[in-house]
């Protein structure tokens with residue numbers, strides 16, 4: 137939702153008149169501006185086009201405020217705990233190959249990109265000589281000089297002026313933009329695995345930025361993997377990804393977030409699909425203190441398929457907010473969304489799934505299901521499916537359920553000798569298994585299922 | 596094996612079992628018959644430990660121990676098995692996973708080593724075949740979308756795999772065709788041994804042509820109102836339950 141200018145000016149007058157909270161809010165922006173200026177002063181010069189874009193984003197950010205729970209889009213998620221901290225950018229910390237190997241996904245042949253505290257570590261990553269044919273990977277700055285400059289600049293311009301300050305911030309810092317281009321017809325079997333390590337006592341912020349352009353007829357898989365930090369100190373990941381699928385391209389997009397419970401993450405992803413393309417997303421949230429994911433898919437041409445799969449398994453005081461937006465702008469497209477989660481302890485889950493079927497989008501098939509097991513009296517789930525249909529010849533459905541474990545199933549399992557805990561774990565595992573079983577890479581699926589199992593069992 | 600004395604149980608404040616007495620010795624097969632709603636499933640579920648049923652009076656000793664004090668899974672580990680009248684459908688839990696977990700959970704509880712994946716597979720496949728079940732079934736979700744007959748066969752498969760000391764079959768024969776009925780009978784007969792007992796709850800005498808019981812009891816209105824040998828089942832088949840109802844209406 138845009139923050140109209142008058143609202144912003146209201147705020148300024150409020151600030152003059154009295155209110156402390158407003159003053160704090162704008163100081164928060166100030167901290168990030170300070171950090172921006174400090175960072176730019178110490179970084180090597182960027183190509184002028186990117187530098188000016190980032191400066192414009194920073195200037196726009198300076199005039200913004202962070203959302204509060206009075207903003208409809210942030211009704212259930214307060215970012216105060218995130219933005220009231222003073223953050224520094226992360227420093228490269230020592231990490232060795234053994235540590236990377238031990239964090240690897242067993243039996244997965246991948247193309248690795250290793251980041252430590254937000255800094256790219258080439259020495260631990262798959263060398264470019266081993267990147268498969270048909271895949272080009274470049275830094276943001278480099279890519280902006282290449283053939284996708286027009287698409288990327290347009291996106292960045294829009295993000296620099298975005299109404300979501302976290303998107304603007306990511307654009308301004310643009311710290312680790314990576315661009316991956318899959319050439320026409322190229323089938324890249326090994327997933328690109330972005331391993332985001334964090335380590336050390338110091339609190340830090342990172343701004344990953346991912347670009348994927350799948351050319352016509354190509355196939356590609358990418359995994360954003362946010363690993364847990366051992367130290368229980370906070371860090372904040374403010375990530376943006378943009379994916380573009382041209383005709384008949386297929387992209388599998390994994391996002392595995394298993395950060396420590398002191399971590400914050402705000403993740404914003406935009407996907408554009410051209411004709412006959414298939415985009416599948418598999419989002420898993422196990423960690424984090426406050427996590428907010430926006431996943432927007434725009435269907436620009438007909439006969440596309442979109443599969444949005446999501447899992448959240450949270451306990452303690454964790455907070456995970458998933459916002460998805462399926463924009464059916466053209467006819468004959470199919471989308472299928474399944475988000476399932478288990479919320480226990482004092483955790484809070486949020487699901488807001490919007491499906492928009494625009495007037496031209498006849499023959500749309502759009503399905504959405506969100507199901508949550510709420511397993512403790514203090515756990516909270518806010519589920520809000522939003523179906524807005526402006527075409528008449530469509531098949532659409534949505535459902536949101538919030539329930540408990542089936543007592544008769546628990547009894548049945550226990551009569552067969554399964555102890556209570558195992559019976560409950562098995563049922564919860566099965567509940568989420570409906571989502572994990574959609575993951576096409578067996579090694580990834582096994583890995584995620586093991587993490588799910590461990591979290592269920594050790595809880 | 597099992598000694599039930601003056602067992603009273605209620606659900607939501609309604610007394611359903613009103614003083615059951617039953618002695619089952621090792622190796623015996625007891626049939627429990629009775630009209631619908633008389634409390635047969637309640638008795639079976641109380642023995643298995645279902646928490647909805649509140650035992651208000653009486654004792655149940657199993658192998659000399661207080662059965663009512665044991666957790667549901669402890670009863671299973673101690674060898675009590677209930678074949679459900681309505682087996683529960685559990686989406687997302689495959690038959691194979693479930694059977695493995697169940698077998699190993701019992702082995703662990705009994706201090707035995709878990710079966711290796713290869714041994715496990717062999718063991719399960721073998722029994723599946725004996726029960727005339729398709730191996731493909733092991734990939735399906737537990738009971739989900741199973742036909743009535745498949746569900747009952749599945750209960751018998753679990754009984755065969757878990758090798759209980761006391762098996763309670765709650766109307767396992769209801770609604771089965773003659774082939775499936777034979778499978779049920781064969782499963783029971785294959786397990787019959789001097790140290791294993793069965794309580795077979797049935798509505799029809801037909802199953803008892805294949806499983807010859809040592810005793811037949813009639814449960815009516817929460818009490819065992821008649822006990823006898825296998826001839827009692829034939830009697831009931833011929834005369835129906837009305838005379839039992841009448842006799843007890845007079846007595847009551």
Ligand SMILES: Nc1ncnc2c1ncn2[C@@H]1O[C@H](COP(=O)(O)OP(=O)(O)O)[C@@H](O)[C@H]1O
Pocket residue numbers: 606607611629630631632633634635636637638647
């Ligand atoms: N969970 C329950 N809640 C309420 N009433 C029940 C429940 N289970 C059984 N009953 C009642 O108890 C009585 C006996 O039921 P049941 O044991 O199922 O009989 P049977 O198996 O002999 O047909 C019936 O009147 C039934 O309605």
Ligand SMILES: [Mg+2]
Pocket residue numbers: 635636637680765766
């Ligand atoms: Mg019954």
